[in-house]
Amino acid sequence: MEQYTMNLTLKVxxxxxxxxxxxxxxxxxxxxxSEMSFLEMIDVLNEEIIREGKDPIAFDHDCREGICxxxxxxxxxxxxxxxxxxxxCQLHMRAYKDGDTIVIEPWRANAFPVxxxxxxxxxxxxxxxxxxxxxSVNTGSPVDANAIPVQKDMADAAFAAAACIGCGACVAACxxxxxxxxxxxxxxxxxxxxxxxPERRSRALNMVAQMDKEGFGACTNTGACEAVCPKGISIxxxxxxxxxxxxxxxxxx
Amino acid sequence: MALTGIFLIxxxxxxxxxxxxxxxxxxxxxxxxxxxxxxxxxxxRILEIGLFAGILLHIIQGLMLEFQNRSKRKQGYAVAMGxxxxxxxxxxxxxxxxxxxxxxxxxxxxxxxPNRSSQGFLLGEEINLYEKMKVVFRQEWVxxxxxxxxxxxxxxxxxxxxxxxxxxxxxxxxxxxxxxxIGVCFSIIVPLAFALMPLSFYFGWV
Numbered sequence: 001m002e003q004y005t006m007n008l009t010l011k012v013x014x015x016x017x018x019x020x021x022x023x024x025x026x027x028x029x030x031x032x033x034s035e036m037s038f039l040e041m042i043d044v045l046n047e048e049i050i051r052e053g054k055d056p057i058a059f060d061h062d063c064r065e066g067i068c069x070x071x072x073x074x075x076x077x078x079x080x081x082x083x084x085x086x087x088x089c090q091l092h093m094r095a096y097k098d099g100d101t102i103v104i105e106p107w108r109a110n111a112f113p114v115x116x117x118x119x120x121x122x123x124x125x126x127x128x129x130x131x132x133x134x135x136s137v138n139t140g141s142p143v144d145a146n147a148i149p150v151q152k153d154m155a156d157a158a159f160a161a162a163a164c165i166g167c168g169a170c171v172a173a174c175x176x177x178x179x180x181x182x183x184x185x186x187x188x189x190x191x192x193x194x195x196x197x198p199e200r201r202s203r204a205l206n207m208v209a210q211m212d213k214e215g216f217g218a219c220t221n222t223g224a225c226e227a228v229c230p231k232g233i234s235i236x237x238x239x240x241x242x243x244x245x246x247x248x249x250x251x252x253x
Numbered sequence: 254m255a256l257t258g259i260f261l262i263x264x265x266x267x268x269x270x271x272x273x274x275x276x277x278x279x280x281x282x283x284x285x286x287x288x289x290x291x292x293x294x295x296x297x298r299i300l301e302i303g304l305f306a307g308i309l310l311h312i313i314q315g316l317m318l319e320f321q322n323r324s325k326r327k328q329g330y331a332v333a334m335g336x337x338x339x340x341x342x343x344x345x346x347x348x349x350x351x352x353x354x355x356x357x358x359x360x361x362x363x364x365x366x367p368n369r370s371s372q373g374f375l376l377g378e379e380i381n382l383y384e385k386m387k388v389v390f391r392q393e394w395v396x397x398x399x400x401x402x403x404x405x406x407x408x409x410x411x412x413x414x415x416x417x418x419x420x421x422x423x424x425x426x427x428x429x430x431x432x433x434x435i436g437v438c439f440s441i442i443v444p445l446a447f448a449l450m451p452l453s454f455y456f457g458w459v
Contacts, residue, residue, distance in 0.1 A: 013331075024331065077332035103332050110325050173334060175344050176322035217325035218318060220346065221416040227338025236424045243422025 004034045006098035010045065012057055013105045018113050018121075024103075034094040038081065039064060039071065041093055059118040066090040066230065069165030072172070073118055074105040079169035079228045087167065087230045107168055109177035111215040122168050124214035125182065129166075131210035132203035133186040135196045154192045161188035163231040170225035170233075176217030181225035183207055184237035187244055201248035208245055254318060255420035257311040258413050262439070264304055269446050275459055281383025288382045292368065312354065319347040342408040343416070349409040356402025363389050390454035403448035410440035 007030045015022030029045050036044070039061050046056035062070040071088040075081040081091040096102065104118065112120040164185035171179050187204055190196030196203070219238055226235040271291065274284035291297045342349065364382065371380050389395055414436030415429070423429060453459045 074330060074332075077330065077334050078337050105330055105332070108326050108328055108330055110327055173338060175334075175339070177325035178322075215325060217322040219420075220318070220322070220343070221412075221419050222339035222343040224334065224338035235419075236426060236429065239419040239422055239424035239429070242420055243424060246422050 004098075005031050006034065006093070006096060006100070008032060008041075008096060008099070009101040011101065011103045012118070014057070014117055015106075015114050017116055022114065022117075032093055034092070036093045037064070037089060038073075038075075038091040038093065038095075039089050057118065058116040060120075061089060064089040067165060069167035072107050072120060072122075072167055072169070074107060074172055076103050079107070079172040080167075080230055084227075085230055085232050087165075090230075107172035109168075109171050109216070111177065111179070112168060112171065120168075122166075124216070125166050125168065125179070127214060128179065128183065128207055128210045129186065132199070132206040133190065135190055135199060137195070148194050150194060158189050158192040161185040161192075161233060161237055164189070164229075164233050165231060167230060169228045169230060171216065173224040173228040174217065174219075175222060175224065176220060177215075178219045178225075179211050179214075179216040180219040180238045180241065181229065181233055181235065183211055184241035185233045187241045188237045191240075191244060200244060201252060204241065204244040204248045205252065208241075254311070254314045255417035257307050257314065258417045259421075260307045261304075261311060262410070262414065262417075264307070265443050269443050272450055273446060275383065275386070275450060275453065278459065281381070284383050285381060288368070289379065292379070308357075312350070315347060315350055340412070343412040346409060346412060349405045352405035353402060353409055356398060356405065359395075359398055360402070363395070386450075386454055390451040393455075396451045396455050399451040400448055403444040406447070407440050407444035410444070411437065414439055 007028065010027045010029060011024045012027060013022055014025045027045055027049075029041065029048075032041050032044065039059070042057060042059060049056045060070045060072050062068040064071075066087045066089060069087075072079075073081070073088045075088070075091075080086055080088050082095055083091055106112075106114050106118045107120045107122075111124045112122055115121050162185075164182060166182060168179075168182070170181035171177055174181075187200075187207065190203065191200040221235070221238070223235055226233065271287045272284070274287050275281065277283040364385065367385070368380060368382060390399075415433050418432045419429070423432060
């Protein structure tokens with residue numbers, strides 16, 4: 001596709017900190033190349049804001065290659081913007097045309113409080129992982145490769161779930177602010193592998209308990225999470241988590 | 254939510270099956286026999302208590318779920334996500350359920366209350382339910398309300414049927430595909446059969 005430039009109008013959520021109310025500010029941006037990434041476009045805008053001596057727009061980003069899960073913008077009513085299976089950093093300006101207006105909001109959920117502007121605190125995800133999203137291993141000499149047989153289709157399903165980057169788009173998209181897709185990806189990823197099998201019951205119970213404690217909502221299977229997930233995590237994982245949770249609840253002491 | 258939902262789905266099968274007797278074209282004889290059995294036998298009467306408990310539990314759970322989930326996002330979005338990723342009816346289960354409930358209030362006071370009271374503890378003489386249906390379904394607004402109830406039920410089931418099984422942990426894709434298919438058929442056939450009942454009386458098909 002031909003490279004082109006465009007002028008855009010951005011409506012960006014600005015909020016000093018979690019305690020003060022926020023508002024939308026409107027910024028015109030000029031001569032944006034279609035080759036730029038969305039975050040580069042924000043960088044260009046921020047340089048201009050800094051030149052004017054004002055406070056630049058705060059936003060999360062790290063790897064900028066779609067694998068770290070830091071970038072988190074709710075663009076025109078969709079987490080990570082208009083492209084499917086995509087993160088904001090991998091969204092490119094060729095998705096837009098000259099004269100477009102783009103509304104940018106942070107993830108909205110009580111469990112993701114705004115730190116500043118478009119940055120939210122996602123440490124609730126960390127605490128859910130700490131509650132059970134790991135396997136306990138005794139350290140010692142490394143085990144031989146292929147010493148533990150793994151069924152191929154189980155390994156594939158675990159791998160597909162392990163693709164979750166923990167960005168929180170599922171929560172941002174969910175009308176209930178539920179973290180079930182995130183949780184189910186972790187429970188599937190660890191529970192389907194023999195190494196994670198011994199702790200599967202306590203893992204499901206503890207992680208769900210922590211999720212409730214953090215103030216996430218309950219799942220009603222609407223499917224919005226699956227639709228916006230940059231890594232295409234399947235909603236079938238949520239049903240698997242439900243099964244793990246029910247089984248664990250039935251047999252627990 | 255899922256367990257009470259599946260219980261109520263099972264009830265719908267019994268209800269639609271018994272009511273289909275109106276199409277036996279015997280001037281309501283078979284239907285009235287069925288209705289008499291359901292009213293006089295002890296087993297359906299006991300199950301009836303369970304049914305009311307099930308509906309009540311489903312309503313309470315539904316309201317709690319709706320209000321709790323809504324409270325999880327105090328600051329909403331300026332641009333709504335809308336249909337980008339989810340179907341409108343999957344997000345509107347609370348409203349659809351409320352519409353079904355409103356219909357149920359009218360429906361129960363139309364048939365269940367007068368029937369039960371006359372069968373048992375008040376008048377002592379059983380009313381001819383088939384004749385009562387003929388009278389009730391002569392009014393346009395009642396037929397319209399019943400149709401609205403059936404349409405709400407159809408959308409409610411379209412999401413609820415498969416969602417119930419997901420909540421109970423059916424994650425195998427082969428079963429999910431099967432249950433999705435059954436769910437779609439159920440959500441169309443059962444409410445359609447219910448909707449045809451007032452229509453049959455109104456247009457004189459029976």
